Amino acid sequence: MAQQPTIQGKQIPKATDTQDWARSDRYHNSFLIPEDPVLDAALKNSATNGLPEIAVSTAQGKYLYLQARSIQAKRILEVGTLGGYSTIWLGRSLPADGEIITLEINSKHAKVAEENLSNAGLSSRCKVVVGPGHESMTKLPSENKFDLIFIDADKPSNLKYFIEAKRLIKKGGVIIVDNVVRFGRVADPEQTDANIEGVRSLLNALKGDQDVDATTIATVGEKGYDGFIYAIRN
Numbered sequence: 001m002a003q004q005p006t007i008q009g010k011q012i013p014k015a016t017d018t019q020d021w022a023r024s025d026r027y028h029n030s031f032l033i034p035e036d037p038v039l040d041a042a043l044k045n046s047a048t049n050g051l052p053e054i055a056v057s058t059a060q061g062k063y064l065y066l067q068a069r070s071i072q073a074k075r076i077l078e079v080g081t082l083g084g085y086s087t088i089w090l091g092r093s094l095p096a097d098g099e100i101i102t103l104e105i106n107s108k109h110a111k112v113a114e115e116n117l118s119n120a121g122l123s124s125r126c127k128v129v130v131g132p133g134h135e136s137m138t139k140l141p142s143e144n145k146f147d148l149i150f151i152d153a154d155k156p157s158n159l160k161y162f163i164e165a166k167r168l169i170k171k172g173g174v175i176i177v178d179n180v181v182r183f184g185r186v187a188d189p190e191q192t193d194a195n196i197e198g199v200r201s202l203l204n205a206l207k208g209d210q211d212v213d214a215t216t217i218a219t220v221g222e223k224g225y226d227g228f229i230y231a232i233r234n
């Protein structure tokens with residue numbers, strides 16, 4: 001094996017790539033996240049039905065679950081269901097009388113999610129609502145507020161979702177928005193695609209927004225280099 005280059009006896013860190021990040025996720029998960037046939041079956045059923053492989057990673061799913069547990073969430077809203085992988089993680093954090101409502105525009109995705117949620121034994125706590133996410137959000141009453149809202153649908157609509165989320169979240173509740181780093185491209189002025197602009201519109205609106213306190217948590221792993229906006233409603 002080639003000798004590792006060193007400076008003053010210390011190994012020089014080498015540049016890493018997506019394969020290293022995936023290996024790192026597998027390594028950490030092997031200590032912290034047991035094998036999970038139900039989640040594996042959800043991913044397999046989603047792939048068999050031709051759904052895109054764009055669910056949160058295993059480590060991110062566990063992070064969402066832990067966040068929901070840490071605030072003892074009883075009511076959760078999700079925008080962007082896909083095959084319900086993140087919904088299962090969030091749904092598992094709920095007490096028996098808790099509820100997650102998840103919004104999905106694509107009826108095929110919603111059907112697969114319902115199958116996966118049923119297989120996970122979570123149907124009684126998880127309601128999949130089919131339709132455009134923003135329209136579905138506007139129909140939800142302000143009186144019955146949520147403890148946690150996870151936004152993970154079409155990125156150009158991020159700001160619209162966030163504005164509705166502020167109406168629907170409890171004081172002290174948590175709003176999490178996925179895919180806000182995008183391999184660092186959101187910060188690269190040469191990049192102007194609609195998904196990136198969707199994140200920038202949200203960031204611009206958050207600047208000086210007294211309604212929330214927020215930060216970006218960059219994540220790197222099997223799904224690449226990305227991140228969440230994590231906001232608490234004041």
Ligand SMILES: C[S@@+](CC[C@H](N)C(=O)[O-])C[C@H]1O[C@@H](n2cnc3c(N)ncnc32)[C@H](O)[C@@H]1O
Nearest residue numbers: 055056080082085086104105132133152153154
């Ligand atoms: C990134 S995937 C969600 C992944 C899922 N949260 C997970 O981690 O398992 C985004 C989903 O949002 C849905 N979507 C796209 N536009 C939407 C809209 N306008 N309203 C609701 N859902 C939408 C897509 O069909 C897709 O299923």
